[in-house]
Amino acid sequence: MEFMNESHPEEFILLGFADRPWLELPLFIILVITYPIAMLGNITIILVSRLDPRLHSPMYFFLTNLSFLDMCYTTSIVPQMLVNLGSSTKTISYTRGCVAQLIIFLALGATECLLLVVMSFDRFVAICRPLHYVVIMNRSFCLRMAAFSWLTGFTNSVLQSSLTLSMPRCGRREVDHFFCEVPALLKLSCADTKPIEAELFFFSVLILLIPVTLILISYGFIAQAVLKMRSAEGRRKAFGTCGSHMTVVSLFYGTAIYMYLQPPSSTSKDWGKMVSLFYGIITPMLNPLIYSLRNKDMKDAFKREISRICFCKK
Numbered sequence: 001m002e003f004m005n006e007s008h009p010e011e012f013i014l015l016g017f018a019d020r021p022w023l024e025l026p027l028f029i030i031l032v033i034t035y036p037i038a039m040l041g042n043i044t045i046i047l048v049s050r051l052d053p054r055l056h057s058p059m060y061f062f063l064t065n066l067s068f069l070d071m072c073y074t075t076s077i078v079p080q081m082l083v084n085l086g087s088s089t090k091t092i093s094y095t096r097g098c099v100a101q102l103i104i105f106l107a108l109g110a111t112e113c114l115l116l117v118v119m120s121f122d123r124f125v126a127i128c129r130p131l132h133y134v135v136i137m138n139r140s141f142c143l144r145m146a147a148f149s150w151l152t153g154f155t156n157s158v159l160q161s162s163l164t165l166s167m168p169r170c171g172r173r174e175v176d177h178f179f180c181e182v183p184a185l186l187k188l189s190c191a192d193t194k195p196i197e198a199e200l201f202f203f204s205v206l207i208l209l210i211p212v213t214l215i216l217i218s219y220g221f222i223a224q225a226v227l228k229m230r231s232a233e234g235r236r237k238a239f240g241t242c243g244s245h246m247t248v249v250s251l252f253y254g255t256a257i258y259m260y261l262q263p264p265s266s267t268s269k270d271w272g273k274m275v276s277l278f279y280g281i282i283t284p285m286l287n288p289l290i291y292s293l294r295n296k297d298m299k300d301a302f303k304r305e306i307s308r309i310c311f312c313k314k
Contacts, residue, residue: 011091012098014084016178017273028085034285035078041288042067044302052301058137059126062119063291065146069115070284073108076101077179077280084178098180103161105181105280109256110207111153112284116249117211118145123245124218127238128225160203163196177273179280183259184272197263204260212253219246237296244290248283255279 017023045067049060080101084090092098125136164182170190177184182200186193219242226238255278292298 011093011173012180013174014080014090014092014178014180015174015176016081016084016090018090024085028082031078031082031085031281035074035082038074038285038288039071041292042071045288045292045298048298048301048305051305055297055301058122058142059119061142062115062122062146065149066112066115066119066291067288069108069112070287072104073112073284074281076104076108081178092180098175098185099161099165102164102180102182102185103157105179106160107154107157109153109279110156111149112252113207113211113256114149114152115146116245116252117214118149119245120215120218120249123242124222127222127242156203156207160200163199167191167193167196177276179276181276181280194263201261208253208257208260212249212257215249215253244295247290248287251283251286252279255283 017027046064049055049064049067080092080097084092092101122137125133129136160182164185167186167189168191169188172188172190175184175188186196222238222242226235226242229235229238255275259272259275259279292302
C-alpha cells in the first residue's frame with residue numbers, strides 16, 4: 001500500500017518555467033489573448049462550414065473535425081497552464097488532473113495526426129483524380145475515415161498512457177514541464193525505462209512517421225499534377241489550399257517527431273518545453289488562421305453569412 005501511495009500521489013507539481021520566472025508573465029499574457037481568439041476562430045470555421053451549403057464537401061467536413069479537435073486539444077492544456085502561470089502554487093491533481101490531461105492530450109494528438117493524413121488524401125483525390133472524386137470521397141467513406149481517426153487516436157492514448165503510468169516513481173512528484181506529457185512523466189521513474197521507451201517508440205512510428213510519410217507521398221503526386229495544369233487560376237487555388245495544409249503539417253509533425261522519436265533522456269528539458277509549445281499549443285491555435293485567411297472559399301462564405309445576418313436584422 002505504501003508503494004502504491006508513493007507511485008500515485010494525490011498531486012503533482014508542474015515546474016513549467018519556474019527556473020525562468022521572467023518568462024511566466026509574457027507567456028500568460030500571450031495565452032490569455034490568443035486562446036480566446038483561437039477558440040473563436042475554430043467555432044467560426046465550424047459554424048460557417050455547417051451553415052453555408054457551398055462548403056458541404058468532404059474537405060470542410062474534415063476541417064470541421066480538425067477545428068473541433070483543436071478546441072479540445074488546446075483546452076486540455078491551456079486553462080491549467082494559465083492557472084499555474086498566474087499563481088505560486090503550481091500543482092495538478094493526479095487522477096482528475098494529470099492522468100486525464102495525459103489521456104486526452106495523447107488521444108487528440110494522435111487523432112490529429114490521422115486526420116491530417118485523411119485531409120491530404122482528400123486533396124490528392126480532388127486534384128489527381130477529379131473525375132472520381134465524388135465516387136471515392138462519398139459520405140459513407142468520409143464518416144468511416146473520421147471515425148477511424150478518432151477511435152485509433154483514443155486507442156493509442158489508452159495504450160501509451162497505461163505504459164507510462166505503470167512505471168514506479170518512488171514518491172517523485174515534480175514534473176519538469178508545464179503539462180503532463182509522456183517524456184516528462186517517464187523522467188520521474190525510478191526504474192529502467194528503456195523497455196517502455198522501446199514500446200512507446202513503436203507506437204510513435206505508427207502514429208507519426210508513417211502518417212507523415214503518406215502525406216509527403218500524397219503531396220508529391222499533387223505537386224506533379226498541379227504543375228501540369230494549364231490554368232494559372234487552377235494552379236494558384238490548388239497551391240493555396242495545399243500550401244496551408246503543408247504549413248500545418250510541417251509545424252505539427254516536425255516538432256512532434258523531434259519530441260517523441262528520441263529517448264526522453266536525450267531531450268534537453270528547456271528545448272523540449274519550447275518544442276512542446278509548438279505542437280501542443282501554437283499549431284492548434286494557428287490552424288483557424290491558416291485555414292481561414294489562406295482559404296478564399298472560407299472567407300467568401302464568412303462574408304456571405306455576415307451579410308445574411310445583417311440583412312435579417314434589418
